[in-house]
Amino acid sequence: MYCKKCHTLLEEDSMICQKCKFNNDNNVIVKNKKDLDNLDKELKEGKRNHDYVFPSLIILAVITLAGLLLYSIKDTKSELKDIPLTTTQLIVEKDTKHEFIFNNIKLYYTDSFGSATSTIFLISNAAINITFRNIDITEYQQLLEANECLDSKLGDITAKTYAGDNSYSYLFMLNDEYYHITVNYTNNYEMNEQVTNEINKILNTITIKKSSK
Numbered sequence: 295m296y297c298k299k300c301h302t303l304l305e306e307d308s309m310i311c312q313k314c315k316f317n318n319d320n321n322v323i324v325k326n327k328k329d330l331d332n333l334d335k336e337l338k339e340g341k342r343n344h345d346y347v348f349p350s351l352i353i354l355a356v357i358t359l360a361g362l363l364l365y366s367i368k369d370t371k372s373e374l375k376d377i378p379l380t381t382t383q384l385i386v387e388k389d390t391k392h393e394f395i396f397n398n399i400k401l402y403y404t405d406s407f408g409s410a411t412s413t414i415f416l417i418s419n420a421a422i423n424i425t426f427r428n429i430d431i432t433e434y435q436q437l438l439e440a441n442e443c444l445d446s447k448l449g450d451i452t453a454k455t456y457a458g459d460n461s462y463s464y465l466f467m468l469n470d471e472y473y474h475i476t477v478n479y480t481n482n483y484e485m486n487e488q489v490t491n492e493i494n495k496i497l498n499t500i501t502i503k504k505s506s507k
Contacts, residue, residue: 395503396426398469402499406492414496419480422489424496427474434472437465448475449500468502 296303297311298318304311309319391402394409403409408417415423429437441456446464453466463476477493479485 398503400503403496421480425476429472429474449498
């Protein structure tokens with residue numbers, strides 16, 4: 295191969311002309327050895343600067359992303375802090391069960407209700423309640439005859455049920471004792487679906503109280 299500038303025959307595998315110092319590879323004119331040395335120095339410094347700039351850009355990008363992530367987490371925590379009560383807490387409180395015992399039967403009610411000796415009542419409106427009575431066989435028979443009773447179930451207990459004015463009742467016999475359970479409410483508006491479901495859940499927890507002996 296000959297030099298593109300002075301047409302001198304180049305040495306094998308050499309792109310720099312030994313006579314005029316012309317770089318036949320990139321068409322850069324090199325006038326003398328000093329220019330060749332300066333060119334080599336510039337190329338090396340350019341590579342060195344590139345080696346520093348590229349990692350710096352990566353580090354800057356990582357720091358920026360980390361800052362955005364921390365801000366997002368902080369903002370999320372702030373939003374959660376403003377919530378007065380989480381759904382999980384509400385469910386846990388609502389599902390807390392309290393035991394109610396009347397003679398030989400036992401039931402469970404949640405925090406929305408309270409209880410007295412023979413009554414489980416809605417805390418927000420005590421007029422909505424469940425009353426428990428023991429009756430004798432005579433009254434039991436009279437109630438069955440006086441009302442249109444339907445077969446029903448309270449948990450695993452077979453019972454008879456009938457409707458009254460702003461109430462509905464259950465009759466059953468257990469261990470030679472007769473029980474009369476009545477759900478009372480003031481009007482249909484207050485006895486909404488949610489309250490009705492809660493009361494049904496309470497009644498369906500009924501079990502026979504185990505003997506302490």
